[in-house]
Amino acid sequence: MGIGSWLGLWFGLSIPxxxxxxxxxxxxxxxxxxxxxxxxxxxxxxxxxxxxxxxxNRLLLWLQLLVAAVLVFALMKPYWWAPDGGKGHVVLVADTSGSMGATLSIGHGETAEESLGQMKRMIKDYLRQEAKDSDITLLSMNAEPNVVISREKDRSRALEAVDSLQVYYGRAAYDETLSLASALTRDETDAEVVVFTDGQWRGNPDSIPFRVPVKVMKTDAHTGSNLALQQFGVKDGADGRTAVAVVNNSGGAAKEANVNMYGDGKLLQTETARMKPGETVTLTFRNVPDAEVYRAELEGQDDYAADNEAYAFLQRNESPRILLLTRGNLFLEKALQLTGAEVVKMTLTGKEGEASGSGEPGTAAAAVPENAPDLIVIDGQTPSFAAQGDWQKLIDRTPVWTVGGSDGKMDVSGGQPKLENHPVNRYASYNGVYIGSLLNRPLPDWATPIVSIDGHPAVIAGTANGQPRLSFLFDLEDTDFPLSAEFPIVVHEAVSWLTGGGGKNLGRHTAGTRVEIPIAADTVSARWIAKDGLAQKLKVPEIKAETGEKGINALQQMPTVPGLYVFEQQNREGQTTGYFAESSADPFEAKRGEPNAKLAAIGQAADENGTAASRAVEAAAANNGGERRQLPLMTLLSCLALLIILVEWGVYQRGRSI
Incomplete structure (x- = not known):
């Protein structure tokens, strides 16, 4: 029992x-x-x-003294400590990031368990005990916060929602999910937030304000080790074909492990990695034979299996062939040659874009090259012959990069470019680059701005007819960009992106991210199919491709379970084409470091009064053993005082006052 206010003792003066x-x-x-x-x-x-x-000794005297004593006690706001039935609304935040798929390190003779399984049991126990009378909202972490259930009263449905939780191996929205929990409880007084996690948390959770009590409940710590295949690639070189694997030991003890390399499922070579705690080593596999898909695998098992495999696709040193249509641009020509590509220049003359090859005069209807180029670069106005006949067919089936043009221009007065996340912008910043004007033209359907100035597109990219497209909406001679040290780098990345889009593989991407895929014009359906790795072990079902108003989207989300996939496209005739892609786990989840110390400070940036009160209640509950809540006795005592007054009146009516 406790006393809420000692000021009620003043009413005790009524007794004397x-x-x-x-x-x-x-x-x-x-x-x-x-x-x-x-x-x-x-x-x-x-x-x-x-x-x-x-x-x-008079009955009426004792009754009056008893009423006064009960009223004094009631004004002191007494309460009992009772088992806590939970707040009116409980928001549960489930950490479903990749690290929750790690196996707990337990004693000998016991069955191994993933952190996710233990977290589910903890949530269910909390629902049955501490929040048995509460409305339940359950949030999980994907690329964005995910509301699993909202204000659910039915306990069976809440338990089913807990069972449905799955590990998300991509970049999880940690702080975004906490922000959503804060917003859901901002205007509530009888609510609380409970975070279930393994303590491995990216971001700055203590910066998120809460106006309700916040609890953090952790699963058992990962005391074991983890070996990770951080990188893996295969490349042709002067000394033959080689493969390189990078292995990291994030545990606290030295480790030795074999790394097996497979080609199309057949074991090719095995190398041994010996690593100190926290060390990263590089293994080289030489004289690698031909294969469509290579796989590196860490032999044995560790705490985290999602990063024990990596895939690679052969990168050949064949130089791409580039057809450059230009009226003369030495900077662009040299930058293209620096990429290692074979550049064939076709000089354009006249207003209609007549062409000549190797400096010889030509006609408006220039001959189509016998060997189709890997990339067509058009510097300036697109020639008229490119929009008709065989030239149009060639351009439709070839990656195209256009630079500048003859459209009307708008003045941007050298504004600072704003860059979006795109492979062409990988090493670019455009700092110090002056661009005075941009082409004022409507954007084509395939275009997405990747560089903008004052809200106007400056560089656009996308896919048309299954082929990548890139366009600089400014003339190079009207800027000082060719004089920048970034210019040859941007040209190199542009050529790499444009010429790599027609291959049979999409490379390695983090699970859940979006990747641009060449979609053929006659494609009617597409899907992701798990072929190997953790995805195949977990029997991930086929995933239909995302579609929009114009059909299948060129920008698709990578599957969220690590492994090897094929993005398969099918046309009206039933013919299929596929692109291999590796979905990899977020590297952050593989770290076996110390838990984020800022987790303990969640909610301290909230309203000071509310937070202080919640801490006082939690401290009192802790001192009294277990989770408890205050059960006020004032109402009960007030009713007792009223009952005594009624008895007193009956005594007085019966003439027993003296």
């Missing part, structure tokens, strides 16, 4: 007041008066009677 009333009360004696002549004597006796007298 009641006693004083009885002490000062006059006692009258029944007197027979035979004649009115005796009234004068009686009155004198009464006037001589003293008010102070000995207290007598």
């Amino acid at each position: 007041a009641i006693l004083a009333m009885y002490l000062l009360k006059r006692k009258f004696i029944d007197t027979k008066v035979p004649s009115h002549l005796l009234w004068q004597r009686v009155m004198k006796n009464l006037e001589a009677n003293r008010p102070w007298q000995k207290l007598q």
Whole structure:
């Protein structure tokens, strides 16, 4: 039991007041008066009677003292500590990031368990005990916060929602999910937030304000080790074909492990990696034979299996062939040659874009090259012959990069370019680059701005007819960009992106991210199919490709379970084409470091009064053993006082006041 307010003791002064009333009360004696002549004597006796007298055992006195005592106790706001049935609304935040797929390190003879399984049991226990009478909202972490259930009262449905939680191996939205929990409870007074996690947390959770109590409940710590295949690639070189694997030991003890390399499922070579705690080593596999898909695998098992495999696709040193249509641009030509590509220049002359090859005069209807180029670069206005006949067919089936043009221009006065995340912008910043004007043209359907100036597109990229497209909406001669040290780098990345889009593999991407895929014009359906790795072990079902108003989107989300996939496209005739892609786990989840210390400070940036009160309640509950809540007794005592007053009135009515 506890007391909420000691100020109620002031009302205790009513008790001596009641006693004083009885002490000062006059006692009258029944007197027979035979004649009115005796009234004068009686009155004198009464006037001589003293008010102070000995207290007598009277029921009415005890009832009045009891009422006063009960009222005094009620005004002191007493309460009982009772088992906590939970707040009115409980928001549960489930950490479903990749690290929750790690196996807990337990004693010998016990069955291994993933962190996710333990977290589910903890949430269910919390629902049955601490939040048995609460409305439940369950949030999980994907690329964005995910509301699994909202204000659910049915416990069976809440338990089913907990069972449905799955590990998300991509970049999880840690702080974004906490922000959503904060927003859901911002205007509530009878709510709380409970975070279930393994303690491995990216971001700055203590910066998120809460106006309700916040609890953090952790699963058992990962005391074991983890070996990770951080990188893996295969490349042709002067010394033949080689493969390189980078292995990291994030555990606290030295480790030795074999790394097996497979080609199309066949074991090719095995190398041994010996690593100190926290060390990263590089293994080289030489004289690698031909294969469509290569796989590196860490032999044995560790705590985290999602990063024990990596895939690679052969990168050949064949130089791409580039057809450059230009009226003369030495900077662009040299930058293209620096990429290692074979550049064939076709000089354009005249207003209609007549062409000549190797410096010889030509006609408006220039001949289509016998060997189709890997990339067509058009510098300046697109020639008229490129929009008709065989030239149009060639451009439709070839990656195209256009630079500048003859459209009307808008002045941007050298504004600072804003860059979006795109492979062409990988090493670019455009700092110090002056661009005075941009082409004022409507954007084509395939275009997405990747560089903008004052809200106007400056560089656009996308896919048309299954082929990558890139366009610089400014003339190079109107800028100082060719003089920048970034210019050859941007050209190199542009050529790499444009010429790599027509291959049969999409490379390695983090699970859940978006990747641009060449979609053939006649494709009617597409899907992701798991071929190997963790995805195949978990029997990930086929995933249909995302579609929009114009059909299948060129920008697709990578599957969220690590492994090797094929993005398969099918046309109307039933013919299929596929692109291999590796979905990899977020490298952050593989770290076996110390838990984020800022987790303990969640909610301290909230409203000061609310947070202080919640901490006081939690401290009191801890001192009294277990999770408890205050059960006020004021209402019960007030009802008891009213009952006693009714009894007192009955006593008085029966004439037992004296």
